[in-house]
Amino acid sequence: MGALHGILHKCLKNMALNLFGPESLKKMLPEVEQAACRNLKRWSSHESVELKEASASGRKKAMRMLKNQLKERREKPSEQQSDFFDYVLEELERADTILTEEIALDLMFVLLFASFETTSLAITMATKFLLENPLALKELAEEHEEILRRRENSDSGFTWKEYKSMKFTFQLINETVRMANIAPGIFRKILEDIKFQGYTIPAGWFVMVCPPAVHLNPAKYKDPLQFNPKRWEGMELTGASKHFMAFGGGMRFCLGTDFAKVQMAVFLHCLVTKYRWKTIKGGEIVRTPGLTFPNGFHVQFSEKNEFKQDAAVKK
Numbered sequence: 058m059g060a061l062h063g064i065l066h067k068c069l070k071n072m073a074l075n076l077f078g079p080e081s082l083k084k085m086l087p088e089v090e091q092a093a094c095r096n097l098k099r100w101s102s103h104e105s106v107e108l109k110e111a112s113a114s115g116r117k118k119a120m121r122m123l124k125n126q127l128k129e130r131r132e133k134p135s136e137q138q139s140d141f142f143d144y145v146l147e148e149l150e151r152a153d154t155i156l157t158e159e160i161a162l163d164l165m166f167v168l169l170f171a172s173f174e175t176t177s178l179a180i181t182m183a184t185k186f187l188l189e190n191p192l193a194l195k196e197l198a199e200e201h202e203e204i205l206r207r208r209e210n211s212d213s214g215f216t217w218k219e220y221k222s223m224k225f226t227f228q229l230i231n232e233t234v235r236m237a238n239i240a241p242g243i244f245r246k247i248l249e250d251i252k253f254q255g256y257t258i259p260a261g262w263f264v265m266v267c268p269p270a271v272h273l274n275p276a277k278y279k280d281p282l283q284f285n286p287k288r289w290e291g292m293e294l295t296g297a298s299k300h301f302m303a304f305g306g307g308m309r310f311c312l313g314t315d316f317a318k319v320q321m322a323v324f325l326h327c328l329v330t331k332y333r334w335k336t337i338k339g340g341e342i343v344r345t346p347g348l349t350f351p352n353g354f355h356v357q358f359s360e361k362n363e364f365k366q367d368a369a370v371k372k
């Protein structure tokens with residue numbers, strides 16, 4: 058992504074805005090909820106699941122799939138509501154476009170990769186932090202149970218208003234990404250000589266910003282290794298600052314921030330209202346420097362109702 062400049066960068070931004078802008082996110086909410094509930098239900102029927110499955114077979118397979126889907130859609134346009142493939146096809150047909158099919162597929166892959174790798178890690182880490190911090194779990198569950206209580210019908214889907222109301226959930230998400238440090242480094246090329254604390258960084262050099270150094274700075278975050286969502290009380294929870302750059306910052310601020318937050322919040326909602334979970338094995342973290350789980354993270358999910366039924370049977 059960092060290598061994209063000028064017009065291609067603009068293309069990527071337009072694509073991402075089209076797909077993950079606020080209006081699209083509102084429409085996407087029921088779909089995200091269904092996907093989260095469906096996955097959790099499926100997982101709860103297994104002995105255990107590896108939460109952060111390796112995505113090593115990555116790129117080749119995904120590119121083939123994207124190419125086939127684009128071909129299929131070209132031959133047979135979708136009859137339902139238009140989606141991202143329609144947007145790309147429309148863009149490709151415009152007379153003044155600089156997109157070729159190859160570039161479009163590349164950009165689609167970049168978006169897929171940027172969204173898949175990062176969000177799955179963030180969700181995995183949130184699940185782990187909740188296991189390790191029962192008080193945070195309790196407060197999160199209370200916030201989400203309150204949402205259900207306020208509804209006329211507890212099964213009616215998640216609304217945008219409810220999503221926006223979840224104060225503790227957003228604090229927990231920020232705390233998760235602060236400690237997860239999913240992006241271990243952010244690179245910038247120096248375009249003009251910069252003077253910094255008596256040094257000159259010459260044009261042409263690269264600078265690596267190290268978000269973990271910022272996020273674990275005890276001068277800004279008291280007991281920085283302590284998972285404490287409440288530390289965000291009264292603090293700005295959107296955007297970036299020199300003390301918080303989990304989603305980058307400036308011109309290259311993550312285009313998927315809101316989408317990632319929607320996915321995390323909705324997943325957490327389904328998780329804490331319907332399930333219990335425990336570690337079966339793994340869960341240890343190694344940073345290489347990216348965040349990895351060398352022994353996987355095997356978790357067992359069970360529906361809360363099942364627990365109640367089990368307890369009743371035992372009684």
Ligand code: HEM
Nearest residue numbers: 058171172175176179239240303304305309311312313317
């Ligand atoms: C928890 C989840 C996520 C984290 C922690 C994260 C983190 C980041 C970071 C640190 C950057 C800045 C990179 C830089 O400055 O060089 C970035 C950029 C970007 N992210 Fe994310 N991201 C997440 C989710 C997503 C999702 C869901 C998408 C889906 C569209 C996405 C798409 C992008 C794109 C396209 C850029 C490049 C922006 C640009 O260059 O203008 N990210 N992300």
